[in-house]
Structures are given as structure tokens and as C-alpha cells.
Amino acid sequence: MTHLIVAFVLLNAIILVVAYITLLERKFAARMQSRIGPYYVGWPHGWLQPIADALKLMLKEDVVPTLSDRWVYNLAPLVFLLPCMLIFATIPFAPGLGLADLNIGVLFFLAVSALEIVGLFMGGWGSNNKYALLSAMRAVNQIISYDLPFIFAALVPVVLAGSMQMSAIVVAQQGLFGWFVFYPGIGQLAFLAYVIATIAAENRVPFDILEAESELVAGFRVEYSGMKFALIQLGEYAHLVGTSFLGALLFLGGWLGPGPTWLGPLWFLLKAVLVFLLVTWVRWSFVRIRVDQILAISWKLLLPATVILLLATGFVVAAGFGRGA
Amino acid sequence: MALAAFLLIAAVALVSALGLILKRNAVHGALFLVVNLGSIAALYLMLGAEFLAAAQVIIYAGAIMVLFVFAIMVLIPGKEETGPDPRRSYRLLAAPLGALLLFELAVALAARRGAPGAATAPAGSVEAIGRLLFTDFLFPFELTSVLLLAAMVGVLLLARRRA
Numbered sequence: 430m431t432h433l434i435v436a437f438v439l440l441n442a443i444i445l446v447v448a449y450i451t452l453l454e455r456k457f458a459a460r461m462q463s464r465i466g467p468y469y470v471g472w473p474h475g476w477l478q479p480i481a482d483a484l485k486l487m488l489k490e491d492v493v494p495t496l497s498d499r500w501v502y503n504l505a506p507l508v509f510l511l512p513c514m515l516i517f518a519t520i521p522f523a524p525g526l527g528l529a530d531l532n533i534g535v536l537f538f539l540a541v542s543a544l545e546i547v548g549l550f551m552g553g554w555g556s557n558n559k560y561a562l563l564s565a566m567r568a569v570n571q572i573i574s575y576d577l578p579f580i581f582a583a584l585v586p587v588v589l590a591g592s593m594q595m596s597a598i599v600v601a602q603q604g605l606f607g608w609f610v611f612y613p614g615i616g617q618l619a620f621l622a623y624v625i626a627t628i629a630a631e632n633r634v635p636f637d638i639l640e641a642e643s644e645l646v647a648g649f650r651v652e653y654s655g656m657k658f659a660l661i662q663l664g665e666y667a668h669l670v671g672t673s674f675l676g677a678l679l680f681l682g683g684w685l686g687p688g689p690t691w692l693g694p695l696w697f698l699l700k701a702v703l704v705f706l707l708v709t710w711v712r713w714s715f716v717r718i719r720v721d722q723i724l725a726i727s728w729k730l731l732l733p734a735t736v737i738l739l740l741a742t743g744f745v746v747a748a749g750f751g752r753g754a
Numbered sequence: 755m756a757l758a759a760f761l762l763i764a765a766v767a768l769v770s771a772l773g774l775i776l777k778r779n780a781v782h783g784a785l786f787l788v789v790n791l792g793s794i795a796a797l798y799l800m801l802g803a804e805f806l807a808a809a810q811v812i813i814y815a816g817a818i819m820v821l822f823v824f825a826i827m828v829l830i831p832g833k834e835e836t837g838p839d840p841r842r843s844y845r846l847l848a849a850p851l852g853a854l855l856l857f858e859l860a861v862a863l864a865a866r867r868g869a870p871g872a873a874t875a876p877a878g879s880v881e882a883i884g885r886l887l888f889t890d891f892l893f894p895f896e897l898t899s900v901l902l903l904a905a906m907v908g909v910l911l912l913a914r915r916r917a
Contacts, residue, residue, distance in 0.1 A: 501785065533880060536808040543816035547788050550823055554781055562827070569824045576817065593880060 509548025
């Protein structure tokens with residue numbers, strides 16, 4: 430029973446964080462382009478904008494294309510949203526404050542997060558729309574290419590900490606400059622690879638070929654409207670926020686930080702927002718690159734680099750420089 | 755409680771497997787296969803094999819399914835999905851082969867039943883599986899990697915010939 434309550438609270442907290450992180454992104458992007466961003470809905474600085482957007486999407490007409498594959502089309506947003514929410518299940522937000530601190534926590538995260546592609550494909554194929562189908566094919570292409578570097582980069586802290594349990598990984602980063610991002614050499618490279626792979630896995634600029642507006646209109650969700658569109662959007666941002674939390678946990682020491690223990694979750698949130706802003710910064714700074722370039726970056730550069738990095742980490746740990754208990 | 759959960763998951767697995775072979779639409783079949791692989795992962799989880807469950811999801815439900823779907827989308831042009839089967843004769847082979855597989859499974863199950871206490875399933879933890887893979891099962895493990903290498907070389911050869 431307590432699990433249900435915790436899950437309910439956590440789910441709503443995630444939705445709230447996701448709603449406001451969209452506002453943060455819009456404000457951030459606006460600042461980068463010398464604009465103000467959302468301003469009028471709610472004083473100060475349009476803080477009610479996400480709520481207004483959600484209400485608007487709920488009231489919109491739900492259009493289903495006549496020639497779509499009904500079941501696949503209608504189920505796709507749910508199938509897409511489910512893994513994006515499930516990834517939060519194993520993240521501990523403070524010592525003991527989490528849904529399930531499994532001893533394969535990181536692996537669970539990676540496994541569930543990989544299921545996102547099923548919903549994405551269902552949306553692209555079920556819509557029976559050329560643009561959506563092309564987008565789904567590009568997505569499949571890209572996910573195959575960037576899943577492996579992402580996993581290898583995320584495994585570097587796991588090997589350093591000698592555990593797949595998320596809380597154990599945080600505990601292994603205690604002490605001054607103990608965070609894995611400060612680990613000489615390996616830490617910085619792994620964090621860089623993690624951020625690049627995250628941008629690609631989340632399909633953001635410069636890797637956003639699957640929703641490239643100028644060619645594919647809006648990619649796999651071009652036919653969706655109203656609440657279904659909102660669910661897909663929610664899933665996409667939840668996935669990004671979840672990946673930011675994982676990055677903050679693996680490389681930036683999770684809830685560790687100065688001050689009393691109850692500040693832990695706030696530190697964690699702050700670090701996750703930092704990772705999110707890093708990704709957003711890249712998004713609003715670069716231009717989209719071509720499909721073949723994206724694939725080349727993954728297979729010719731990122732994948733070999735992360736494999737070598739993981740091997741090097743193994744040697745370092747075998748030499749006795751690990752941080753495991 | 756555990757029994758109810760098992761029955762539910764088993765039912766999902768069975769229905770999705772039936773959907774996989776009965777659906778004419780290849781993409782629907784692939785989606786049913788995702789459900790099937792996911793429910794098998796849930797069964798692994800119930801047996802305490804956490805690592806196996808996660809690996810099942812990450813490799814089969816994730817990567818392999820993605821490849822299946824990709825192949826279906828690229829290779830199957832619209833009409834052949836629902837048209838008559840071009841290789842009808844192959845179907846005659848299906849029944850005997852299926853029966854053989856069923857027989858094999860039955861024999862394996864019977865042999866297992868006859869040996870009480872033989873169910874020494876290794877602990878499902880990552881450490882235990884890693885240790886087993888690199889000690890007792892090192893040879894099959896290395897053999898698998900050679901198999902994968904052979905597949906890779908084959909793909910390279912095919913790609914070269916076409917270019």
C-alpha cells in the first residue's frame with residue numbers, strides 16, 4: 430500500500446517537474462535568442478504557461494486519420510509514455526527516498542528506457558503517413574546506433590563503483606572531488622560521451638533528424654492531436670528528465686552536497702536541471718546534421734571510443750583504483 | 755498471489771504468441787512479439803533472475819525487435835503482406851517440426867521432474883552470472899562470440915559484393 434502511495438506521489442511530482450522544465454527550456458531558449466519567452470500567463474514571467482498549455486491540449490479535438498491502423502495508432506502514445514515514466518522507478522532521490530532501489534538499478538533503467546522506441550515506431554507506422562513512417566525509420570536507425578554508446582558510457586561509473594545499485598553508486602562518490610565527473614581522464618570523457626549519446630537518444634538538435642520540421646513536418650507525431658499529442662510530448666520530456674537525473678546520479682554525485690541531509694533531493698534536482706540545461710544549450714546552439722553524419726559519428730567515433738573507455742576503466746579498477754566498497 | 759501473477763503473465767505470453775503466428779500483418783506480428791518477449795522477461799523476474807530479465811528486455815525487446823521492425827519496413831512492400839503465401843509447401847514441414855519441438859520439450863521437462871532437488875538455479879545476480887560465464891561456461895561463451903564474428907564477416911562480404 431505504501432508503495433502505491435509513493436508511486437502516486439512520485440508520478441505526479443515527475444509530471445509537475447516535466448511541465449515546468451518545458452517552461453525552463455522555453456525561457457532559456459528565449460534568452461539565447463534575445464527574446465523574453467512566455468510572459469503573460471501568470472505573474473511573474475508567465476509561470477502559469479505550462480498549466481494553460483495542458484488545459485488547451487485537453488480541450489482540443491482528437492483527430493484520428495481514417496486510414497490509420499486504429500489499434501496501433503491509439504495505443505502508441507500510451508506505449509510510448511509507459512517506459513518514459515517507468516525509468517524513474519529505480520532512481521533514489523535521497524537515501525531511502527525512492528520507489529525501488531534494485532541492485533540492478535542502472536540496468537533496469539537502460540532496459541526500460543530502450544523500450545521507448547516501440548511506442549515511437551507504433552506512432553510512426555500506425556499513422557499511415559509517409560512523413561511519420563520516414564521519421565519512424567530514421568528513429569529506428571538512430572536508436573540502434575546510439576543505444577550502445579549510451580550504455581557503455583553509463584557503465585563507466587558502474588564499473589568504477591563496482592555496483593549497479595544506484596544508491597551504491599552515489600555512496601561511492603562521497604568526499605571532496607569524489608564525483609565521477611572529477612575522476613581524472615576517464616570521468617570527463619565518459620561524461621562527454623554520456624551527454625552526446627543523451628542528445629542523440631532524446632532526438633534533440635543536432636540529432637533531431639526524425640522530427641526535422643523542414644523535411645518531415647513533425648516526424649512520427651504529425652498526425653496526433655489533443656491529449657494524445659500531449660502524452661507523447663510528456664513522454665519525450667519525461668525521458669529527457671529521467672536521463673538527466675541518471676546523468677546527475679552517475680557523474681555528479683546524486684544527492685550529495687553541502688548542507689543538511691534534507692537538502693539532498695534539492696541538490697539532486699539542481700544537478701539534473703544542470704544536465705538538462707547542458708543538453709538544451711547544445712540544442713539551441715547548433716544546426717541539424719545529416720543522417721549519414723549522425724550514423725558515422727556513432728559507429729566510427731563514439732562507439733569505439735566508449736568501448737576503449739570502458740576497457741580502460743576495467744584496467745584502472747583492476748589495478749585497485751576503483752571506488753567500490 | 756505469486757500463482758495468480760504467474761497465470762496472468764503466462765496468459766499474456768500465450769495470447770501474444772498466438773497473435774504473433776496468427777496475424778497476417780507482419781508489423782502486428784512484430785508488436786505481438788514485443789509483448790511476448792516482455793512477458794517472458796516478467797517470468798524471469800518472478801524466478802529471481804533479475805539480470806536475465808533486464809538483458810531480455812534490453813537485447814530482445816529492444817535491439818533485436820528494432821532490427822526486425824526495420825527489416826519488415828524496408829523489405830516488405832505493401833501488397834505481399836496480405837497476399838497468398840508464395841511458399842505454401844513450407845507449411846507442410848511446420849507441423850512435424852512443431853511436434854518434434856514439443857516432444858523435445860516434454861522429454862526435457864520429464865527428465866527434470868524425475869530428478870528432485872536438481873533445480874539448483876544459480877542466483878540471478880550480475881556477479882553470479884558473470885562468474886559462471888567466465889568460469890564454468892567459458893568455452894560456450896567464447897564459441898558464441900566466434901559465431902557472432904562469423905556473422906559479422908558474412909555481412910561485410912555481402913555488403914562488399916553489392917557495392
